[in-house]
Amino acid sequence: MRLFALIKKEFLHLLRDKALIFILFWAFTGAVYTAGSGFTMEVKNFPIIIYDMSKTNESRELASRFQKPYFKILSYIENDKELIKWLDSGKASMAVVIPADFKRKIDKSGAKIQIIIDGTMSMSATVAVAYASEIIYDYSIEILERKIGVTGKFIKNLPIIDERTRIEFNPNTLSSWFMSMLEYFNMITMISLLVTAAAMVREKEQGTIEQLLVTPVRTWEIFIAKIIPTVVSISLLSLLTIFVILKGVFGVPIRGSILFFYLVMLFYAFTISTLGLAISTIARNLAQAMMLMLVILIPMLFLSGAWTPPESMHPLMRYLSLISPMRYFIDFGYSVLFKGNGISYVWHDILGIIILGAILFAFSVYRFRKSFAK
Amino acid sequence: MLRRLRGILKKEFKELLRDPLYLTFALIVPTVIVFLMGYGLILDVKNIAIAFIDYERSQLSREYRYSFTNSEYFRFYSLIDSYKDAEELIKSGKCRIVVVIPQDFSRKLYSGKPAQVQILIDGSFPMRAEVMKGYVTAINTQFNEKLLKDYANRVGGSAINFPITAEIRAWYNPSLESKNFILPGMLVTTLMFYSVLLASLVVVREKESGSIFNLYCSPVKAWEVVFGKAIPYICIAFVTYLIIFFLSVGLFQTKFIGSFTLLTFATIIYLFCAIGVGIFISIVAKTQISAMLIAFIGTIIPAYLYSGFFSPITSMSASAQFISKIIPASYFMGIVRGVYLKGIGLESFTVDLISMTAYATAVYSIAMLSFRKKVG
Numbered sequence: 001m002r003l004f005a006l007i008k009k010e011f012l013h014l015l016r017d018k019a020l021i022f023i024l025f026w027a028f029t030g031a032v033y034t035a036g037s038g039f040t041m042e043v044k045n046f047p048i049i050i051y052d053m054s055k056t057n058e059s060r061e062l063a064s065r066f067q068k069p070y071f072k073i074l075s076y077i078e079n080d081k082e083l084i085k086w087l088d089s090g091k092a093s094m095a096v097v098i099p100a101d102f103k104r105k106i107d108k109s110g111a112k113i114q115i116i117i118d119g120t121m122s123m124s125a126t127v128a129v130a131y132a133s134e135i136i137y138d139y140s141i142e143i144l145e146r147k148i149g150v151t152g153k154f155i156k157n158l159p160i161i162d163e164r165t166r167i168e169f170n171p172n173t174l175s176s177w178f179m180s181m182l183e184y185f186n187m188i189t190m191i192s193l194l195v196t197a198a199a200m201v202r203e204k205e206q207g208t209i210e211q212l213l214v215t216p217v218r219t220w221e222i223f224i225a226k227i228i229p230t231v232v233s234i235s236l237l238s239l240l241t242i243f244v245i246l247k248g249v250f251g252v253p254i255r256g257s258i259l260f261f262y263l264v265m266l267f268y269a270f271t272i273s274t275l276g277l278a279i280s281t282i283a284r285n286l287a288q289a290m291m292l293m294l295v296i297l298i299p300m301l302f303l304s305g306a307w308t309p310p311e312s313m314h315p316l317m318r319y320l321s322l323i324s325p326m327r328y329f330i331d332f333g334y335s336v337l338f339k340g341n342g343i344s345y346v347w348h349d350i351l352g353i354i355i356l357g358a359i360l361f362a363f364s365v366y367r368f369r370k371s372f373a374k
Numbered sequence: 375m376l377r378r379l380r381g382i383l384k385k386e387f388k389e390l391l392r393d394p395l396y397l398t399f400a401l402i403v404p405t406v407i408v409f410l411m412g413y414g415l416i417l418d419v420k421n422i423a424i425a426f427i428d429y430e431r432s433q434l435s436r437e438y439r440y441s442f443t444n445s446e447y448f449r450f451y452s453l454i455d456s457y458k459d460a461e462e463l464i465k466s467g468k469c470r471i472v473v474v475i476p477q478d479f480s481r482k483l484y485s486g487k488p489a490q491v492q493i494l495i496d497g498s499f500p501m502r503a504e505v506m507k508g509y510v511t512a513i514n515t516q517f518n519e520k521l522l523k524d525y526a527n528r529v530g531g532s533a534i535n536f537p538i539t540a541e542i543r544a545w546y547n548p549s550l551e552s553k554n555f556i557l558p559g560m561l562v563t564t565l566m567f568y569s570v571l572l573a574s575l576v577v578v579r580e581k582e583s584g585s586i587f588n589l590y591c592s593p594v595k596a597w598e599v600v601f602g603k604a605i606p607y608i609c610i611a612f613v614t615y616l617i618i619f620f621l622s623v624g625l626f627q628t629k630f631i632g633s634f635t636l637l638t639f640a641t642i643i644y645l646f647c648a649i650g651v652g653i654f655i656s657i658v659a660k661t662q663i664s665a666m667l668i669a670f671i672g673t674i675i676p677a678y679l680y681s682g683f684f685s686p687i688t689s690m691s692a693s694a695q696f697i698s699k700i701i702p703a704s705y706f707m708g709i710v711r712g713v714y715l716k717g718i719g720l721e722s723f724t725v726d727l728i729s730m731t732a733y734a735t736a737v738y739s740i741a742m743l744s745f746r747k748k749v750g
Contacts, residue, residue: 019664038694119547130508170497198663291399
C-alpha cells in the first residue's frame with residue numbers, strides 16, 4: 001500500500017510537467033521518424049565529374065552509364081585544375097578520367113581509365129567505387145561480347161561467374177528500417193536513464209529526499225516507485241512507435257513476437273532505470289548527473305554493436321561492451337523484431353540484461369543506504 | 375556597462391570552480407569520447423565471417439573459395455552442407471555471408487557458359503551489407519577476368535584483353551581508413567552536443583532554485599545575462615576542443631595537414647553557435663529535466679545523422695538536406711574535413727564561415743529576446 005502511494009506520487013510528478021510529456025511523445029514518434037526518413041547511408045546521387053579526354057562515341061557511352069540513382073554527373077571538365085577544384089571544395093566526390101587513347105586501347109591492349117575518389121568518407125567511398133567498377137565491368141563485357149560475336153541481344157554468354165546476391169531480412173538495404181529501429185532502441189535507453197536519474201536528483205536538489213527518509217518507506221520501495229512511471233510510459237509510447245511509426249510509416253517487417261519483445265523490453269527499461277538511480281546516488285546536482293550519464297551513455301551508444309559489429313571491435317572494447325546492457329538489447333531487439341528469432345537465439349542476451357539489472361539494483365540500494373545512513 | 379557583465383562572469387566562473395566533480399567530468403567526457411571513437415568505432419568492414427556451400431568441390435570451386443578467404447575482407451568460418459545450415463548461420467549472426475557454389479560450376483565454365491553463384495548476405499545492418507556486396511563484386515570481377523583469359527587461350531583465338539580496366543585512386547585518404555574520417559568528424563559532433571548540454575542547465579537551474587529572482591531584480595540587461603552565462607562555458611568547450619584535437623592528432627595519428635590557426639578560428643565561431651543554442655534551450659525550458667532532455671534528444675543523435683558524419687549530405691532526402699542546412703554542424707564539418715585531410719585554406723571556406731557567423735548572430739538575438747524578466 002505504501003508502495004502504491006509512492007508510485008502515485010511519482011506519476012503525478014511526471015504528468016504535471018507538460019513539456020516533459022511532450023518531449024517523451026516526440027522521442028518516441030518524431031525523433032524515430034526523422035532518423036528513419038531523413039537519414040540514409042545508401043549511396044545515392046553521388047556527385048561526380050567526368051574528365052573525357054577521348055571524346056569518342058565509346059567514351060561518351062561509358063560516361064552516360066554513370067547515372068541515377070547512384071551517380072549524378074555535375075559537370076564535364078576540361079583540365080586538371082578544374083578537377084582539383086571540384087574535389088578540394090568537396091562539391092564533387094568522384095571523378096572519372098578517360099584518357100585520350102581510350103578508343104584505340106580498347107581494341108588493342110585494353111584501356112585504363114582512372115577513378116579518383118574523395119577518400120574523406122571512407123565508407124561511402126568504398127560503396128561508390130564498387131558501383132563504378134560494376135558499371136565499367138558491365139560495359140567491358142558488352143564490348144567483349146560484341147567482339148567475340150555473341151550476336152543478337154547482349155546476354156552474358158561467356159564463361160563467367162554470374163552472381164545472384166540475396167540480402168536477407170532487408171533485400172533493398174533500406175537504411176530506414178535499420179535507422180528507425182536503432183533510434184527507437186536509443187530512445188528507450190536515453191529516456192529510461194535520463195528521466196529516472198533526473199527524478200531522483202531533483203529530490204536531492206530540493207531537499208525533499210529528507211522527507212522521504214523520515215517516513216517508514218524502505219529504500220527499495222523508493223527505487224521501485226521511481227522506476228515504474230518511466231517504465232510504464234515507455235511501454236505505452238512503444239505501442240505508438242512499433243505500430244504507427246515502424247510498421248505503419250516505414251513498413252518495417254516485424255517478423256517476431258511483439259509480446260516477447262515487450263516482456264524483455266520492460267526488463268531492459270528497468271535495468272537502465274536502475275543505472276540512472278545508481279548515478280543519482282553519486283551526483284549531487286543535475287549538472288553532475290548529466291556528466292556522469294554522458295560518460296556512460298556515449299560508450300553505450302557506440303559500443304552497442306549497431307555501428308561496429310562485436311567481432312570487428314578492438315578486443316578491449318569488446319570486453320568492455322559486455323558490461324553494457326545496451327549491447328545485449330540491440331542484439332536482442334534486431335534478432336527478435338527484425339529477424340523473427342525465438343528465445344533459443346537470444347536467451348544469453350536476456351540473461352545478460354537481467355544479471356546486469358540485478359547487480360545495478362543491489363549496488364544503488366547499497367550506495368543509497370550508505371550515503372543516507374541513519 | 376561592462377562592469378555588470380564582469381560581475382556575472384565572475385559569479386559564473388566561481389560557481390564552476392566550486393564544483394570540482396563537475397569540472398573533472400567536463401574534462402573526462404571528451405577524453406572518453408576520443409578513446410572510444412579511436413579504438414571502438416571501427417567502420418571498416420573487415421574480417422567478416424564467411425561460410426560456403428560447395429556442391430561441387432572441384433579444383434576450380436576451391437580456387438574460387440580461396441579468392442574470398444585470401445582477401446583481408448573475409449575470414450573463413452566453415453564449409454557447410456545445406457541451405458538450412460546457411461540460413462541458420464545468418465539468423466544467429468555467426469556468419470554474415472554465405473556463398474553457394476552449384477554442382478555444375480566448373481563444367482559450365484569450362485564449356486564456355488556462365489555459372490550462377492548464389493550469395494546470401496545478412497542485411498540487418500544495411501550499410502555493411504552494401505559494402506560486403508561491393509567486395510563480392512570486386513572479387514568476382516577479378517576472378518572473371520582470369521576465367522576469360524583462360525577461355526580465350528583455350529579457344530585459341532587471338533588473346534583477348536579485357537577492354538576497360540579502372541585504376542582507382544583515393545585522394546586525401548589513400549588507404550580509405552575510417553579512422554581518418556571518424557576522428558575529425560567526431561570533433562564536430564562532440565563539440566556540438568557537448569556544448570549544448572553544458573549550457574543547457576545554466577539558466578533553468580536558477581529558475582528551479584529560485585535564484586533567478588536575484589537577476590530579475592537587478593539592473594542587468596538581457597545581453598549581459600546571455601553572454602555572462604555563455605562565456606565561461608565557451609571556455610570549457612574550448613578546452614574540450616584542445617583535448618580532442620591533440621589526442622586525435624597526437625595519439626591516434628589522424629592525418630592533419632591544414633592550418634591549426636584557421637581551424638581554431640572556425641572552432642571559436644562554432645562554439646559560440648553551439649553554446650548559444652544551449653543557452654536558448656535553458657532560457658525557454660521551465661524545468662531542468664526538460665531542458666536536459668531537449669538537449670540530449672535534440673543534439674546527440676542529430677549531430678551524427680545530419681552533419682554528414684556518416685554519409686554525404688548529397689545522398690540524403692530533401693527534408694534531411696534541409697535539416698542539415700539549418701544546423702551549424704554541417705558547415706563546420708566541411709571546414710574540419712577540409713583542413714584536416716585536404717589542407718585547404720581560408721578562401722574555400724568563406725561561405726561556411728559567414729553562414730556560421732550569421733547563425734551565431736541569429737541564435738544570440740533570439741536568446742536575448744526570449745529572456746524576459748517576468749515571473750511565470
